[in-house]
Amino acid sequence: MRNILGLVILALVIYAIVMIVQSSAPTLHKVLWSLLVLILPVIGLIIWGLMGPGSPLKR
Structure with a gap:
């Protein structure tokens, strides 16, 4: 599973x-x-998904 x-x-x-x-x-x-996504994969992906280019929070 892991x-x-x-x-x-x-x-x-x-x-x-x-x-x-x-x-x-x-x-x-x-x-x-x-760098954020590579150094902190799980947290970086969450932050990028919420705040990155084209994210729903930027609209």
């Missing part, structure tokens, strides 16, 4: 990094978001 959870988190991190890199955000923002 392996499956790890794979799901890894897939979400890869997805988030790809979306961050492809966004129209300034380069510094992309680097900072990427």
Whole structure:
């Protein structure tokens, strides 16, 4: 079960990094978001989902 959870988190991190890199955000923002997601995967994904580019809280 832990392996499956790890794979799901890894897939979400890869997805988030790809979306961050492809966004129209300034380069510094992309680097900072990427670092947050890589250093703190679970918390970083939650924060990015809530506050990142195109998030529902920014509309």
